[in-house]
Amino acid sequence: MSTTPPSTAPNGRSRVFSESDEIQILKCLIRATKSIPPPITTVGTSTINRIIKRLDHRFTVSQITDKIRRLRDKHHNHARNRALVRNHHDRRIFKLSKRIWGKKATPRKKNSKSEDQGAIEMGGDGVEKLDKFPYLVAEFSKVLPENEVWKQKMKRVEEEKLRKMDQEWVMLKVEEAKLVAKKAELIQQQIMED
Secondary structure, eight states, X not given: OOOOOOOBOTTXXXXXXXXXXXXXXXXXXXXXXXXXXXXXXXXOHHHHHHHHHHSSSOOOHHHHHHHHHHHHHHHHHHHHOGGGOOSHHHHHHHHHHHHHHOSSOOOOOSOTHXXXXXXXXXXXXXXXXXXXXXXXXXXXXXXXXXXXXXXXXXXXXXXXXXXXXXXXXXXHHHHHHHHHHHHHHHHHHHHHTO
């Protein structure tokens, strides 16, 4: 497996790890921690040695340990603010690191089709799509039609809480329908009283 040579980072310093090195580190961590539910808090020496052997370059244990720490920090920053995930590499890093440091275990299916079609859980960090909460989305869209910020905020909320919020809007709609029916009855009654 060929790796791209280390380049210059945006801050002008020389990069020790290439983008493909970062991907390889994460893939090795995923393989090494298959039986451990996320979030992974520590990485053993044997795993670090396996990573060193897997990479084409010779890195020290401290370099690998530091890189894992930085990748974990990057994952947490991306989980808090998805706007930081700007390019293909960042998306790939986030997707892989979510399997390692996500809050909840996500199914590790080889069929990516299920992820694209309505997969809701995002490692406990929130939801991908708001389609399952139509009443909530409809009401917020009425109030904030030009504003997409609320959607990003809602996507960070856990699915169970969103389901509860959607149900509250359903109950409110039912109450509104009862009031409209009562109002129609009152109008009919008052018209007939003459």
